[in-house]
Amino acid sequence: MTIARSQIISLDTTPYYHCVSRCVRRAFLCGTDQLTGQSFDHRKQWILDRLGILTQVFAIDICAYALMSNHYHVVLRVDRARVEQMPDHEVLVRWNSLFSGNPLVSNYLAGNELSRMEQKNLADLIEEIRPRLYDISWFMRCLNEWIARQANKEDGCKGRFWEGRFRTQALLDEHGLLTCMAYVDLNAVRAGIADSPENSDFSSIQARIHTWGKATGEMVAAQCPPLLEFNDSGKDDDLLPFTLVDYMELVDWTARNVRADKSSAMSEDAPPLLERMGIEAGTFAMQMRGEGGKFPLFMGAYHCLQHTALRLGRRCIQGSGTARQLFGGDRAS
Structure with missing residues (x-):
């Protein structure tokens, strides 16, 4: 059953959304x-x-x-x-x-x-x-x-x-936000257009890497358009709920697992961010390779999907299986 965009977008539920437009x-x-x-x-x-x-x-x-x-x-x-x-x-x-x-x-x-x-x-x-x-x-x-x-x-x-x-996807929590951001930033690598995040032209990860390199004196590049910054200090709730270094490390690790020459992720070398958030490394890498099926209209931990289903008056909504595999199904709200 089709869900109207007015039901997908609920700012009382989440401020984060993934939009796609095709020619x-x-x-x-x-x-x-x-x-x-x-x-x-x-x-x-x-x-x-x-x-x-x-x-x-x-x-x-x-x-x-x-x-x-x-x-x-x-x-x-x-x-x-x-x-x-x-x-x-x-x-x-x-x-x-x-x-x-x-x-x-x-x-x-x-x-x-x-x-x-x-x-x-x-x-x-x-x-x-x-x-x-x-x-x-x-x-x-x-x-x-x-x-x-x-x-x-x-x-x-x-x-x-x-x-x-345009297509809209609601990112219900930090798990959905992190997974979707990484998926978007790895588009060029997944399509075989780029061999690494830093070579992914016209992507936010390339802009972030260049801006970080400019700050450390390693390279000079401008960030365009302005991007929401990461909460590196851990004290500003208005910023992205991760650190820039953690995110870049995650995207770099995932990019190496997305490439066709590496078929599976090794849990022992997975970034600490995945472990801290309770995200299964192998399933995450498979999702980033595009092998986990299409992204559902709602992305987040299983309990968030349950709350959304209740809000929409449904018994369940698409994406519950993906949420269980990626983030587990018993995490408390």
């Missing part, structure tokens, strides 16, 4: 079309630049991304509290940077005096706009529509560019 046409979104020889590599930078702009408007942070030839992945963290505490003026400034032209907003931002009726209309407009600043659908719409217009203009054509609506 509808045979012509590649990015990369080189093998039939025509035409290269579209420059479009990857379009996406990164647009993501950088949108993170300055929306209260939505990017945890991970991977840009492939005909689709892309993003892992997002929604910060609803930031928008709820945001002054009205900032709400309008942010929205106006994307959707200008409303005369009422323009007059207000210009400092012009508004009538009582205009003030009421403005208040109603702010009430309508505010939740959009933490709405994933609006975020993806502002990304995909802009890219589609640019690509259609370049190709000299009209019509649909993306394959239906």
Whole structure:
């Protein structure tokens, strides 16, 4: 049974979501079309630049991304509290940077005096706009529509560019978040396009490695778009709930197990992060190789899936088997 996106996205349950958009046409979104020889590599930078702009408007942070030839992945963290505490003026400034032209907003931002009726209309407009600043659908719409217009203009054509609506996956806890981020960061390695995370072009893991290398003086590279940082100090709950070194170690180990020349993971050399989180190393490596089946709409520990099933009024939801294999089925809530 199909589950509506409005049921998948529940900010009271989790702020983390994995979104995927695929190109509808045979012509590649990015990369080189093998039939025509035409290269579209420059479009990857379009996406990164647009993501950088949108993170300055929306209260939505990017945890991970991977840009492939005909689709892309993003892992997002929604910060609803930031928008709820945001002054009205900032709400309008942010929205106006994307959707200008409303005369009422323009007059207000210009400092012009508004009538009582205009003030009421403005208040109603702010009430309508505010939740959009933490709405994933609006975020993806502002990304995909802009890219589609640019690509259609370049190709000299009209019509649909993306394959239906984007796919959404809810990451219910730290286990689901870690597994999905690693899966996204290893897309190029799994596809055989790159031989290592640091050579995975247009991926968040490459950006993180380069930024880390810049900080240590080993290399110089810019991070684009801005990424949500890791909680290296262990004191900031608003950051990713792992350390950067632990995560890079995990991705490096997993990349070596994803490659075709290594068929199974060795538990004795598994990263400490997997052990601390109670994630089975061999099953994790198999999932990263794409041998564990498709990712379900909900990803997380088994008890989180049970709670989600209860919220949706279902006896169970897809992904329970994956959760049992990866994270165990008896972990308490």
